[in-house]
Amino acid sequence: MISDAQRDAYQRDGFIVVPDLLGPAQLARLRRIIAELVAGAAAVDTHTAVYDLEPGHTRAEPKVRRIKTPHEVHPAFYDVVRNPDVIAVLTALIGPDLRLHSSKLNMKSARYGSPVEWHQDWAFYPHTNDDILAIGVMLDDVDLENGPLLVTPGTHKGPVWNHHGEDGRFCGLTDPADIANEIANAVPLTGRAGSMSFHHVRALHGSALNTSDRSRNLLLYGIAAADAWPLLGVPDLDEFNSRMLSGKPSVEPRLVPVPVRLPLPPAARQGSIYENQAEANRSYFKKAVVR
Ligand SMILES: O=C(O)CCC(=O)C(=O)O
Numbered sequence: 001m002i003s004d005a006q007r008d009a010y011q012r013d014g015f016i017v018v019p020d021l022l023g024p025a026q027l028a029r030l031r032r033i034i035a036e037l038v039a040g041a042a043a044v045d046t047h048t049a050v051y052d053l054e055p056g057h058t059r060a061e062p063k064v065r066r067i068k069t070p071h072e073v074h075p076a077f078y079d080v081v082r083n084p085d086v087i088a089v090l091t092a093l094i095g096p097d098l099r100l101h102s103s104k105l106n107m108k109s110a111r112y113g114s115p116v117e118w119h120q121d122w123a124f125y126p127h128t129n130d131d132i133l134a135i136g137v138m139l140d141d142v143d144l145e146n147g148p149l150l151v152t153p154g155t156h157k158g159p160v161w162n163h164h165g166e167d168g169r170f171c172g173l174t175d176p177a178d179i180a181n182e183i184a185n186a187v188p189l190t191g192r193a194g195s196m197s198f199h200h201v202r203a204l205h206g207s208a209l210n211t212s213d214r215s216r217n218l219l220l221y222g223i224a225a226a227d228a229w230p231l232l233g234v235p236d237l238d239e240f241n242s243r244m245l246s247g248k249p250s251v252e253p254r255l256v257p258v259p260v261r262l263p264l265p266p267a268a269r270q271g272s273i274y275e276n277q278a279e280a281n282r283s284y285f286k287k288a289v290v291r
Pocket of ligand 1: 147148149
């Protein structure tokens with residue numbers, strides 16, 4: 001599914017974009033399911049186990065920022081990541097034994113879709129090795145106007161930056177002053193709807209407010225090599241192994257010398273990266289004005 005040159009680019013830069021991994025019929029099905037889910041947000045006032053809401057959300061005017069863990073909400077979201085073409089790309093990048101770590105659907109709605117501040121996924125979930133990546137499934141055409149993922153090449157081989165706030169707690173973002181050069185060198189991951197980006201767990205990234213009149217829905221999956229074990233532990237081995245996508249699970253964690261900072265003490269505001277980051281007061285991206 002990908003060429004040696006694409007695999008080399010992933011290893012060198014820490015990301016690639018593979019076009020057209022989802023076809024029009026799959027996209028249409030996912031969009032229908034998402035529209036139903038968003039309509040369901042008219043029944044809630046606050047964040048729930050499924051919905052993370054934008055500031056300004058009301059029942060009359062539902063504003064959904066994220067569908068949490070979509071593969072547990074509807075099987076169609078599990079099908080996307082079990083697609084043999086997707087597994088073939090993952091196998092080329094991090095090997096044949098693959099475990100789903102997490103999923104989320106970030107809905108950057110037209111005109112107010114929230115930014116995500118600069119961070120490394122590794123700061124949230126360090127493992128025994130870093131053969132871990134995030135897939136970003138573009139459910140809309142993504143261009144410079146609607147808040148593409150911005151990733152800095154080569155940062156997956158660098159330090160793990162401080163993601164703690166002045167109160168000493170994890171806050172899920174890096175102070176923009178500490179990464180000015182990296183921000184200046186970031187590149188946008190753009191593409192047609194149906195394309196997928198693959199970024200390394202240590203790659204520094206963020207994304208801006210959507211100021212366009214088009215949505216930017218990005219379906220994200222964290223995928224780990226099966227022998228990458230979470231440093232914060234495995235509370236339920238059966239549940240852990242139930243997330244295998246291909247190959248064999250392992251009880252022999254592979255240990256490699258990678259920089260680690262534990263996300264402890266936990267963020268003051270829990271529930272999503274948006275909530276974690278809200279407490280930090282060191283934002284880089286402009287936010288929407290809430291009416
Ligand atoms: O939705 C985005 O643009 C950024 C996603 C991201 O980095 C995250 O949710 O961890």
